[in-house]
Amino acid sequence: MEEDLALFAVEHASKLGAEYVDARLEDHYNELIIAANGKVQRGVINRKRGIGIRTLVNGAWGFQSTTDLTKKGIKQATEIAFKVGKASSKHVPTPVKLAPAKTYKTSYKTKVKVDLENMAFEDKLKEIITWEKKLHTSKKIVRGLAEYTGIKIHKVFVNNEGANIRFFNSLAWVSLKADSKKGDMTQFYERTVGHSGGYEIFQKNDMEKIGLEVGRKAESLLKAKAAKTEKDATVIVDNDYAALLVHEIVGHPSEADRVLGREAAWAGTTWWAGKIGEKIGSDYLTAYDDPAIPGTLGYYQYDDEGVKAERKVLIEKGVLKGHMHSRETAAIFGVKPNAGMRAITFEYIPLIRMSNTFFGEGDWKEEELIKETKHGYLISCMRHPSIDDKRYNWTISAQEAYEIKNGELTTHLRDVALTSIAPKFFKSISAVTKKVEILPLPGCGKGDPMQALYVGNGGPYIRGVATILGVK
Amino acid sequence: MASILTSLKEAGDAILKIAEKKGLDEAEAYLVSNKLLTIRLVNNAVFESKGVHDIGVGLRVIKGNMLGFSSTADLSKKSLERLVDAAVSTAKARKLPFKYSFPKLGKMPKVAGIYDKKLAELPSEKAVELAYGMVDASMAHSKKIVDNAGVLNVVNYETLVLNSHEVSAKNMGTFFEASLSATAKNGKNVSEGSEATAGRSIKELKPKNIGEKAAEMAVSGLKSQKLKEDTYPVILDYEPAVGVLGYISYLVSPMIAKLYFPLFLDKLGKKVASSQVTLIDDPLMPKGIGSAPVDDEGTPSKNQIIINKGFLKKFVYDSFYGAIDKKKTTGNAVRVSFAVGVSSFPGKNYNGEPIPFARNPYFKPGKWKREELIEETKQGLLVRRFHYTRLTNPTRGDFTSVLRMGLYAVKNGEIADALKKSRLLDNLLNLLRNVDAVSDKLVVAGSWGDYAHTPVIRTKAHVAPID
Incomplete structure (x- = not known):
């Protein structure tokens, strides 16, 4: 990909x-296979290249x-980007300022052993059918x-401050789901396996x-007992x-644009706006966002503003420490930008997004937690969330649970x-285990148009303590 | 304009020739030019203006009993060769156990009011002013309004379907989506309101109206009471009715029903809703938000009843899912991308194969005026907004939505207190079975890229306060 085109736009x-x-000049390769009941439902290869200015x-x-x-096309797009910016400026009472960021000239790649395009589509499909069966x-x-989804992205980022970053990314994941039925009862169970890397x-x-x-x-759930509503149960x-929980009640409200009310129209705001430095949870509550973890779905070394990725401490021992930032929001909050900006393709303006957001470790063992619980529930595997606009009240279903x-x-x-x-809930957290796992979550939505x-x-x-919602 | 269609046609013809040369039995090119301008409003100001011009093609090929698909945004000759090869490679992987052929040529109907030159050519400066007009109107409505956020999307698309059966169907249209959320404050009390609508022409875009309605809802919620958890008669105003309609549209797609939401799978011919519920799909509706003369594989549009007085009469089909279920296409091919990481903008999308989907669905209006629905409710709730609506158990129909704003108690036929944020927790099938009244007028409403024509519906639902 010729970076000259991007430099020309700048x-x-x-x-x-x-x-x-x-300017982000990008080349995308996406493949999708959906198989159900032994048959292929979808088999798709998408390619797209273009530039976002x-x-x-x-x-x-x-x-x-x-x-x-073409140079003509890029020139025209650049002129529109300038023109619409200028038109907007009439209704911007406080001009946008960007926090300073070091510029980098570099190139990096996601580690790949089996390139997605080096394996025949047909062979992948046969395997996926086998797993489905x-x-x-x-x-x-x-x-x-x-x-199954496979993605390859070759991206060149340049700006007028001299940044020039090239990134070759590759991602792959598979979700497997089974629906079971007995009489009138239906149940389902699902699991996703994926990473940044190749088909390996x-x-x-x-x-x-x-x-x-x-x-x-999925079969065993047909024999399981329906959960009953129980207020303030030990869970x-x-x-x-925890992956979906941290996503919904720590990740989203940590996006600084959301904190500033900029996502109020659809996604909502956050209850902890203005509470940095305040104790919002127990000492056992710590949470991070860290893009620089190879192998994760949220992996990158530089965000879509060219800022070098680092671990962001969101909550530490129950104290709200910071948010995910763009250069713009970092300037507003008076902090260093921390590489939170991403767009799914060159066609979208970057937004503040989660990368890998997770709860921090403790020192318990899983068995100890269960052993020390007199009466409670082990809540296992995420299902569906429904969260209020301030990320305050949350309801998240689980695939299964066990009474302890x-x-x-x-x-x-x-x-x-x-x-x-x-x-x-944060204040109720009373123990956390040592082993942290980061799982793939392939479908996080934000923005208008949605990304x-x-x-x-x-x-x-x-x-912690939460209310169990059973079957009505 | 003509030049885009000409270049799309040239690329489409070239693709069909390459496919023929490579010995493929059939090919179908779906070519798109999609222009989008988005003005985002944040904190009472214009936050960003952004545009997309996306030109590309989705290609389906048939060789024997194999079907393949690929897409590209690069219309150079070399890329088109690669596109056909990629479609062939996906075809090798998909052998069909039945005979399949792309749709044949049909007579194309006309649909009025779906393209507006003025909207298509709306200058960005004017779009910014129109968008900001919503904020202006909201602020002017009341001094209690302290914040506004919203969006204006303006879309201008052209599509062309070409296939080996000489189908050559073009389609062009324009639409806008406009929404505003307003926040009102009075002392310690804070309340939100919103309004969202869509339309096909610039004439239908009324920023002042949108701003005032959002502000009115926000101010009306400043003095609010806590709701008592119970099962209530609920009047679902236009926007929440679209929320319900959206899920019903999933249920009547055989693909989505088989893969994800099987609630209606075994219910063809059976009663799935009260006799008040008739669901129509009419892509021929003049000015219809989902109207077009043809579907996304070139089949002429037609009006059809999907649920008649509560009975599920049919699922909607494109040609492929029709072939699977041994049914004819109902003209319901819609291109959507199922792939994460692939763009999917308001407007037309060439990145995905067609799926069967309702195109311009609505609940058939009933006899009641909206006011009468309220007047005839002794004790119940008026729900004007859904937020974060989910089918939390798609096999059983558990349904939930946060009633973030615009929630009111109805007492003795009058809107009484505004109520604090609450959560609706019920079952989608129960909501449908309990519909006892439908209003007489269709209004365009929706949220976050999902707009439709709808009346107001009254049903029963369990609602609990959010602490």
């Missing part, structure tokens, strides 16, 4: 009078993307579903075995459930969801 916008300009004109943002990569562990499995992830994991496990779990959430009696797992439970208020992005989320096992 130069042209500067000539027009933009005080800041950056962002300008700051009289303190207002303008942006234009185009798939026309494993979901059908008995006649009680009425639907199996396997969804599916060779490292025994995918057929995972398929079998998912099928058996131990596992890594998988006198330190032992007893009754297997289905149809279980937890609900609580974020600060109440569905892949992130990593996770944590240790966490013990």
Whole structure:
């Protein structure tokens, strides 16, 4: 990919009078396979290349993307990006300022062993069908579903401050889901395996075995007992459930644009605006966002503003420490930018997004947590969230749960969801295990137009108090 | 304008020739030019103006019993060769157990009011002023309004379907989506309001109206009471009715039903809703938000009843899912991308294969005026907004939404107290079965890229306060 085209856009916008300009020239390869009940439903290869040009004109943002990569096309797009920025500036009472950021000239790659394009589409499909077939562990499995996504991105970022960063990224994940049925009762179970890297992830994991496990779990839920509503129960959430929990009640409200009310229209705001430095949870509550973890879905070394990635401490021992920032919000908060900006393709303006957000470790062992619980519940594996606009009240369902009696797992439970208020739950956290896992979450939505992005989320096992919502 | 269509046609013809040369039995090119301008409003100001011009093609090929798909945004000759090869490689992986052929040529109907030259050519400066007009109107409505956030999307698309059966169907349209959320403050009390609408022409865009409605809702919630958890008669105003409609649209797609939301799978011909509920899909509706003369594989549009007086009459089909279920296409091919990391803008999308989906669905209006629905409710709730609506158990129908704003108690036929934020927790099938009244007028409403025509519906639902 010729970076000259991106440099041309930057130069042209500067000539027009933009005080800041950056350009992302990108080449995308995406493949998608959906298989259900032994048959292929979708088999897709998408390619897209183009450029996104962002300008700051009289303190207002303008942006234009185009798939026309001729000099004429880029010139035209640059002029539109300048023009719309200028038009916006009439209604921007406080001009945008950017926090200073060191400029980098570098190139880096995600570590890949098996390049997605070096393996025949047909071969991938055969494998995915095989895994899907494993979901059908008995006649009680009425639907199996396997969804595979592979992505390769070659990106060049340049700006008028001299940054020039090239990134070759590769990601792959598979979700396996089984629906079971007995009489009128239906249940389902699902699991996602994925990473930043090549196809090797599916060779490292025994995918057929995972398929079998998912099928058996879906079957076992037919025999499980329906959960009953119980107020303020002791709950131990596992890594998988913690992943969605941290995503929804720590990750999203930590986005500084959201804190500033900029996502108020659709996504919402956050209850902890203005509370930095305040104690919002127990000493056992710590949370980070860290893009620089190779192998995770949220991996990158430089964000879409060219800022070098670092671990962001969001909450430390119960104290709200900081947010995820763009250069603009960092200037507003008077802090260093911390590489929170990403766009799914060159066609979108970057937004503040999670990378890998996770709860920090403690010093307990999982077995100890269960052993020390007289009466409580082990809540296992995320299902669906529904969160209020301030990320205050949350309801998240789980795939399954076990009642704990006198330190032992007893009754297997289905149809279980937890609900609580974020600060109440945070303050209730009384123990956290040592082992932290970061899991793939491929579909995080934000922005208008919506950008569905892949992130990593996770944590240790966490013990706290929440209300169990059973079947009505 | 003509030059875009000409270049799309040239690329499409070139693709069909390459496909023929490579010995493929059939090919279908879906070519798109999609222009989008977005003005985002944040903290009472214009936050950013952003544009997208996306030109590209989605290609389906058939060789024997194999079907493949690929897409590209690069229309150079070399890239088109690679596109056909990629579609062939996906075809090798997908052998169909049934015979499949792309749709044949049909007579194309006309649809009025779906393209507006003035909207298509709206200058960005004017778009910024129109968007900001919503903020202005909200601020002017009341001094209690302290914050506004919103968006104006303006879309101008052209598509062309070419296939080996001589289908050559072009489609062009314009639309806007405009929304505003306002925050009112009075002492310690803070309340939100919002308004969201869409339309096909610049004439339909009324920023003042949007701003005032958002502000009015925000101010009306300043004095609010806590709701008592119970099952209530609930009047779902336009926007929440679209929220319900959106999920019903999923349920009547055989693809989505089979893969994700199977609630209606075994219910064809059975009663799935009260007799008040009739669901129509009419892509021929003049000015219809989802209207077009053809679907996304070139099949002529037609009006059809999907649920009739509570009975599920049919699922909607494109040609492929029709072939699977041994049914004819109902003209419901819609291109959406299922892939994460692939763009999916308001407007037309060439990145995905067609799926069967309702195109311009609405609940058939009933006899009641909206005011009468309220007047005839002794004790219930008026729900004007849904937020974060989810089918939390898609196999059973558990349904939840945060009633973030615009929630009111209805007492003895009058809107009484505004109520604090609450959560609706019920079952989608129960909501449908309990519909006892539908209003007489269709209004365009929606949220976050999901707009439709809808009446107001009254049903029953369990609602609990959020502490």
